[in-house]
Every structure is written in C-alpha cells, then in structure tokens.
Amino acid sequence: MSSMIKLERSATMLAPHDWQLLPMRFHRLDPDSMVLTNLVGEHEFVTSGELHDVMDGTCRDQELLARLRAAHLIQVPGETLPAELLAIKLRTRMRRLPDSTGLHIFVVSLRCEHTCRYCQVSRQSSAKQEFDMTEETAGRSLELAFRSPSPHMKIEFQGGEPLLNFPLIRWITAEAKRMNSGYGKDLAFVIATNLALLDDEILDFCAAEDVHISTSLDGPRDLHNGNRRRPGQDSWQQAVAGIERVQARLGPDRVSALMTTTEASLGRAAEVIDTYADLGLRAVFLRPISPYGFALRRRGGANYDVDRWLEFYTTGLDRIVELNRRGLPMVEVYASIIATKMLTNSDPGYVDLTSPAGIGIGALVYNYDGDIYASDEGRMLAEMGDHTFRLGNVHDSSYADVMLSEALLNPLSQSLTLSAPMCTTCAFEPYCGADPVFHHATAGDFTGHKALSAFCRRNMGVFTLLLRRMRDDPYFRDLMRRWAQC
C-alpha cells in the first residue's frame, strides 16, 4: 500500500485545468446554491457558476479550489492519496456490516395497560398471560442472539408493556450475563417502558444490573394524555414521576425519552421541547408517526403530510438551538445522527438511515411467541397480518436460516441506495437509508418510487434544512459538530 502513496504536490496554487473531479454528487439547496458531496458524505457549498467553472477547468478561485481539494471533491491528476483516503473512509463507514446485529429486541409481553392512539401493535389486556414470552422461548432467543458476530450486544425489552412480565426480564438479564461469560461481548440492557408500573424493586434491579430506561413522553400533559390513554387518564403524570424517580435513583443519564408526533402535536413543537427541558432531559427525538397499525385509523394521529411534519421539525429544532444559545445544552437526536454522517467518518448505524438497510443487520426482534422479525416495524406489520419480514421462529430456525433467509436478503438487496433509481445520483445518499419496511408498507415494494416516497421527501427536507443552516449559521455548524460526537 505504501508504494502507492505519493506525496501531494507542495504547491497549493492550481493553474487552470490542473485538477480533476473526484466522484461527487450535487443538490440544489436554493436556485443558485448547491451542496457537493463525495462518496463518504464530505461536502462543500458552491454556486452553480462555481461548479461549472470547476468542471470546465477555468476556476481561478484558489480558496474554493483548496476547499474542494480538502473535501476530496477534486484532486491533482496523478495523486493517489485522495482515492486511498476515500477508500479508507468508505470502509470505515461500512465496518458495521461484518459485525452485524448489535440490537436484540425481546418482546417479553404483548400485554399493556395503555391504549395509545397510535400504538402499532395489537395490544392485549393485562390479564391475558398467553401473550407473555416464556423462559423456553427467551432462552432460545438468547442462543440465537449470541450467534451474532457483533462485539456489542444491546438487549432491549419491549412490549406491550414489558414490566408486566418483569420476572422474565430478570431471568433474561441473568441468563444473558451467564452466557456472556463465554462470549465476552459488550453487553447492555434497556427497558422500553411507559413507567406506570415502576416500583422500588424494579429500580433496585436496574441499579444492580446497570439497566437503562427508555420511555415515551409526547410533550405537555394534555397532549401526552390525549395520545396515550390509560385508566385514570394519568399517563403523563406516571411518566414524569417515573422519569424523576429514575433520575434520582440511577442518575440523569440512565433515562431517555422518545416522542411521537401526532396531528395534535403540530404547532406545539416548542412546548414539547420545553417539557423535556423542564424535566432535565437533554435529548429530544422529534419522530414522525410510523404509518403502521392503529396509527392509520382516523383517530390514530397520523393524519398529516410530510410538509406539516417538516414545519413541526423546523420549529422544534429552532427551539432547541435557541436553548443551546442560552446555555442549556440539548440535542435533537435525529439531527445528531445525521450530523455524525455529515461531519465524521462514522456511521451510527441508525436502522432507518443505513444502506444496506438496518433490518436484520442492525436489529433482530424476538416476538413473545418466538417469531423472529427483521425490525420492530416488521413486527408491527405482522400484527396487521403482513408477515413479509418474519424471518423464522426461535424454536425451529437456526441462525443461518434467519440471516440467509429470502425474507431478509430480498429486501436488503432490492433496496440498496447505491442501485435504487434517484438514490444513485442523489447527493444525500451517504446520509440516507434504504428502509424497505416503510416502502413495502406504503408502496408495495422494497424500493419504492423515491419521487413519490414520503420517506424520501421527509429526509430530503431534513438534510436540506440542516445543510442550509450549517451554510448560513456558524453557531449551528459548531453545534452540529458537537452533536456529531454525541
């Protein structure tokens, strides 16, 4: 390799035609403003005229040429270092692939005492214990999970409400730690809970076993309780009390919250952010509703389009930036994931924003009945009767059966952004993802028609927003650099 490396020319001034283009794509942010991106997402902002001058070899703006060269968008003919660096960076971004499946979701119970408007799964009453996972199923699930080559292993307990089957959470945690003595993986546990059933026994367990809590908080009380119904209409009060108990007992960093944007959230983004800030939660994930399950019913909360969500997102982002300017450090999680992809060589592996898609490779879901799904959204589709993303069952499928199943490989291969129409020439391809589950659910195939895809429109909107802000606001660019390290 070292013999291929030549020293770059010491001269920094480039004469006309003294450079060549490296692989790049462009997107118009405004009529005369473009962003250029290379194969790994490094980028620069130029005008249309500047791009034409660079392409024609007539550019005399040495400062611009230096920036484009530093961003690996042009090189001097004969140089080999830029291609080698790009290759290293590309390989770095793809390194999660051979170390596949770090997230293992255990649906320990389908029972729930909430009846959320947008719930994607077929919730069952708290009394129906036939919807609980058994130790036998959990044990088989663990055996499969430990076959994943990833050195990191996060076990996330989901439901329903997983705390309704807390004894199994205890059992799985102990069993996973016992099994891990032979594997040596970096093992972590998360309980995704509405916190209504939190008690001292559970807190003691989380403290002793280093378990993280993830909960749902949709914003102010009336908004949250309108979305997330339970007997007594006190879901928000239970969640807030639970968050405060976890913060006090386990520490402020051991609890995080997620919100779901319903139609009722629109216009209230700043209130959502302020609710999080008041509770000492420093990360907000402004998530659109998933187009699955009960969310699609008339009162499910999904009755809004991409433009209205982008308006909500923009307002929420503005509020978070404002709080940061005032000295209160807060993070918008989606922007921080994208910042990592835009400003570093790492790929955080967020399932929705990866290609090959994150299904199976990034996460596997073990349902209460032993069925294995390629993602949580794949399980949600199954609850609606669509078993496309069912990869097998822990009682009769081997690890090879699961990971080499057509139910996994077909959507992976058919949704690759490097071969999907429009994605191949899209400047945002290094930042974006494939999401075959979304496109299967909304378009009927794993690729979708990107010009008609809400996924594409939403992400193009977010990428454009973040890039414009970085171009125009040095403070925001610095903030994104900090978020990229989160």
Add this chain to the structure above:
Amino acid sequence: MNQAKRELTLTFDRAAVDLDALQRSAYAMAADVTVDIRVLSTEYVCTLFPRGHEASADEIQHRFRSEVNDQILRARIAKETEPLRNLVFALAFSQTGLVEAEGEAG
C-alpha cells in the same frame, strides 16, 4: 398549453440532450407530472401532464428544463469520475476477505 387536458409540450434537440436525462427527469418529477416522450428525427418531444393545478405552466416547464440540465450535469460528472469511483470501491473492499471467501466457496 391545452387548457382542457392541461398538457405542456417541450422539445429538446437530440444533438444536445440524451434520452437518459429526459427519462431521469421524468422519474424525478413524478410527484408533480407524468411525462410522455416521443422520439423524432432531430428532437425529443416531451408532453407533460401535471397531476395538480397548483403550479403554473411556466413554473412546471422551468422546473422540467432545470431538472434536465441538472441530469445532464450529473451524467457528465458520473462519466468523468467513473474510473476513480471504481478505484475507490476496489480499494475499499479489497481487504475485506470477500475474495477469499468466494474462492473457498468455489
């Protein structure tokens, strides 16, 4: 413009524009228009059928022409950089063990 059917017609010189650029533009604008492309001896005739009535005829025509110009630019960049793109991918995946794995399988 045919007001009743709301059709817009644009012609492109075959010596200046590739059919591929027109097809890619039609695909990229599918949310707003569907496009019929006919090939004549010296030109391509594109008939645009707007899906809605929000955008004016001028606006749609400008957007389609602009999209075609961008597609031409993208094709030029892709052609000029294809050897380097292949080189980067070859370098990136040359040390992954995939070649050996295929050899063993074969």
